[in-house]
Amino acid sequence: MQVAGYTLLELVVVLVLMGLLMGVATPKVIQLYRSVEFSLEKDDILFQLSRLSFNVYKSGRAFELQNLASEDNNTFITLPEGWEFDALQSSNITFSPLGYCDGGQARFVKQNRELIVSLSAPSCSPEVL
Secondary structure, X not given: OOOOOOOHHHHHHHHHHHHHHHHHHHHHHHHHHHHHHHHHHHHHHHHHHHHHHHHHHHHOOOEEHHHHHOOOOOOOOOOXXXXXXXXXXXXXXXXXXXXXXXXXXXXXXXXXXXXXEEEEOOOOEEEEO
């Protein structure tokens, strides 16, 4: 009488192969997730920077981008979690109440990655460098 099924050796071989595949694929999947997360957060910062001139105009008061590093209650830009504005390596960009700015460069960092943005006067549309 012959019983249908798999031997223990066949099952062990399949489990070993699946383990090897997971060991190779998992780091790539994690790297892909972090890359997509960084891109989405970068796009969020760029979107907020593109709206900054209009938001300053709506508020009717001037805004200096340098204050982004020190203001606790900033209503113009909310950086994603883990991101910081590098005031030391960024230009002092002032947005007037009329919605114009004097241009310059801004540097944002998250752990070991950075985003350097050029803001061209007078409209200060952001461009990644």
